[in-house]
Amino acid sequence: AAGVIQSPRHLIKEKRETATLKCYPIPRHDTVYWYQQGPGQDPQFLISFYEKMQSDKGSIPDRFSAQQFSDYHSELNMSSLELGDSALYFCASSLSASGGSYEQYFGPGTRLTVT
Amino acid sequence: GENVEQHPSTLSVQEGDSAVIKCTYSDSASNYFPWYKQELGKRPQLIIDIRSNVGEKKDQRIAVTLNKTAKHFSLHITETQPEDSAVYFCAARGWVTDSWGKLQFGAGTQVVVTP
Numbered sequence: 001a002a003g004v005i006q007s008p009r010h011l012i013k014e015k016r017e018t019a020t021l022k023c024y025p026i027p028r029h030d031t032v033y034w035y036q037q038g039p040g041q042d043p044q045f046l047i048s049f050y051e052k053m054q055s056d057k058g059s060i061p062d063r064f065s066a067q068q069f070s071d072y073h074s075e076l077n078m079s080s081l082e083l084g085d086s087a088l089y090f091c092a093s094s095l096s097a098s099g100g101s102y103e104q105y106f107g108p109g110t111r112l113t114v115t
Numbered sequence: 116g117e118n119v120e121q122h123p124s125t126l127s128v129q130e131g132d133s134a135v136i137k138c139t140y141s142d143s144a145s146n147y148f149p150w151y152k153q154e155l156g157k158r159p160q161l162i163i164d165i166r167s168n169v170g171e172k173k174d175q176r177i178a179v180t181l182n183k184t185a186k187h188f189s190l191h192i193t194e195t196q197p198e199d200s201a202v203y204f205c206a207a208r209g210w211v212t213d214s215w216g217k218l219q220f221g222a223g224t225q226v227v228v229t230p
Contacts, residue, residue: 031214042204042220043159050214058217090158096214102147102166104208104218106158 002026004107006091012113013081021076021110025093031055032074033104034066037088049074050096081114088112117142119207121221128195128228136224138205139187145207148181148188149218152201159204163190195228202226 005024031050035043045058049068068074091107118141128134146167151159165172165179181188206218
């Protein structure tokens with residue numbers, strides 16, 4: 001079965017650079033979520049999209065932005081990177097429409113290292 | 116917003132013994148409570164979940180109980196094996212406007228099963 005795809009899997013950037021993370025949800029899934037997980041921490045919700053519209057927003061810095069495109073893939077854009085942005089970034093998807101399952105499926109994550 | 120507390124933060128058990136992890140949540144509107152197992156550097160993997168209209172669910176060696184009145188839920192692992200060693204996260208989720216909301220995670224429990 002198709003799973004959530006994230007790219008790249010690893011990314012190394014320098015301070016003040018920009019980064020773009022991509023997420024391809026499971027086919028037919030209409031909701032995408034982004035989480036940030038620092039070392040030894042629980043995943044922290046950043047932002048979510050339902051049917052290409054922002055549905056919820058968490059602790060996402062103003063330096064970050066995200067969107068969901070017509071094909072339902074999503075991109076997380078991160079600018080003016082700081083050392084503290086080094087983390088695992090997970091994308092997850094689910095099907096919110098009637099008949100969808102409750103489960104939220106996680107992608108393999110993108111490990112971002114800022115030097 | 117939702118707040119999830121998880122205890123204990125670390126749990127050491129002998130192989131074959133049982134492990135219990137407890138979580139409490141604050142938002143009575145939350146209606147879905149998954150448990151995730153995460154190995155170092157990997158994605159969170161759903162191991163079991165429970166909906167608010169169910170009090171208990173079991174899947175082989177794993178069981179989850181939910182007390183809606185007290186707003187707490189627990190994970191029970193019986194006959195633990197070394198491969199059960201990992202970080203376990205509880206989470207709570209509700210509905211946002213017209214889509215599934217974000218997962219609010221507990222802080223995690225590091226489980227170590229010693230042979």
